[in-house]
Amino acid sequence: MNDIKKIGRPRTFDYEVALTEALTVFWEKGYDGASIRDLTQAMGITGPSLYAAFGDKRELYLKAIDRYTDAENCEPIIKFETEEDIEQAVKQFFEAIIGYATEHESGARGCFLASSASTNIGQVEGVRERVQQSIVDTEKRLTARFDRAIKEGKLPADFPSRARARMMFDLRQGYIFRGRVGSSAKELRKTLNDYVQAVIRT
Amino acid sequence: MNDIKKIGRPRTFDYEVALTEALTVFWEKGYDGASIRDLTQAMGITGPSLYAAFGDKRELYLKAIDRYTDAENCEPIIKFETEEDIEQAVKQFFEAIIGYATEHESGARGCFLASSASTNIGQVEGVRERVQQSIVDTEKRLTARFDRAIKEGKLPADFPSRARARMMFDLRQGYIFRGRVGSSAKELRKTLNDYVQAVIRT
DNA sequence: TGCTTTCTATATTGATCGATATATATTTAA
């Protein structure tokens, strides 16, 4: 982003890589559960370097949230937006969610915002606004995809795009919760078709 | 429960009351966020009394979960089970969920298991089993209510009771998440009718 | 070559963490 040579000794670690490592630690252990030691070890830097580059623990956490929001292309939404057939699009969305919810053995499952960040809303200043914004952005994208299907005549004109976008989002929370508790992908798929029909039915 | 006089000095605090206070603290601050100081202050007892009566912090947390599971009559489920009309029953279920998700100003919102305990599954041994059992029990009760409606002829014989029970449960997660992030009850009610129809529709 | 700037490494800060040792108070049983 900024290749201008700066005066002084250049840092020997990669900012983005270190931030991604920090995100993983926060994801697995939570905000309180992640100690500065845990973070610096995973990031491969020392305490002073962490504080110089990222500020204090709270700022690092907020930066990790922003990194997640920006970098995460969010496969489920991408699938939903790119798949042509609207029914298949909904199905692929949920399939991707189920994948996210079950594939990682560690604590870094599902959605970082939904599983981890949301629990620190009342505790860490700045988290609430970020999670709220993420919800708004996600719903807009989901709603827009439904509106597109309406224009293309794939869905009736009175299709409640926004309500169904929210339904997808809320059902997603259920999948993520179940995955975190330990349900298998196979188990989660049992309701998949029923959920797809509920979303697109008019 | 046990009024038999025991040898030695009797404890001067109420075990159940203290445990309920501990539950509130864990609910608001999370497992890591709740310090022994926080707990003893809210419980009105000293450290040694806490350790003598409840074991260590982890055991106290598990006891708090059990207390929540046992004591919490879970208004949403009760409403769903007692309301005669099945459509009204589903609606009352979601209404109660919305109430839970939005009414408390503190961090003790929604469902303790879904919002707090689930985040400590990989960290605190014994939590996963308890949350899993809670999901199983809840789904059984929800499914049974639908089966009853089928027997009464209020729902068609091929109504997918279990899938719809899970749908209710998963949509519930969405409401709880939104409430935690800051959505108002009014906002959450916007999708209520659509969700009710999705659940009972055949 | 200095000189300035910035990063890294070591060491350590006061505070707080979970947990407990010790002493004292209060009860029952003998």
Place this chain on the structure above:
DNA sequence: TTAAATATATATCGATCAATATAGAAAGCA
């Protein structure tokens, strides 16, 4: 009345917490 048992109160344990002061190392600029 005494002994045993259990609770509470005080004080504090070593470990770890988040955060930083200090000093040395590595870069650009003169």
